[in-house]
Amino acid sequence: xxxxKVTLKQQIIESLNLQGMKPEDxxxxxxxxxxxxxxxxxxxxxxxxLLERNYGIKIEDAREGRxxxxxxxxxxxxxxxxxxx
Numbered sequence: 001x002x003x004x005k006v007t008l009k010q011q012i013i014e015s016l017n018l019q020g021m022k023p024e025d026x027x028x029x030x031x032x033x034x035x036x037x038x039x040x041x042x043x044x045x046x047x048x049x050l051l052e053r054n055y056g057i058k059i060e061d062a063r064e065g066r067x068x069x070x071x072x073x074x075x076x077x078x079x080x081x082x083x084x085x
Contacts (some may be wrong), residue, residue: 005076012072015050016043028073036071044069055079 009023012032016039030036033044047069051057057079059065068078 001076001080004079005072008072008075008079011050011054012047015046026072028076029071032069032071047075051075051079055083057082 005028006023009026012018012026013021013023018037026037032047033039039047044065048059048065051059051068059068068074
């Protein structure tokens with residue numbers, strides 16, 4: 001699970017072009033949106049594409065998406081339960 005979280009952080013940094021950030025700069029449980037990492041709705045679409053492309057996970061329900069994308073930990077947990085690739 002720790003490897004998955006580090007990989008996810010690297011993918012988030014690359015996908016969202018968060019220059020100057022390193023995986024260790026992102027807390028597993030910190031919110032990705034708002035006061036945490038400060039991502040916005042466009043970033044959430046990028047994260048949805050990342051999940052589908054890299055893990056075969058397609059989230060179609062907006063409420064579920066908000067829960068899944070709330071933190072790196074929640075994304076890793078969801079991937080662990082729903083991974084298709």
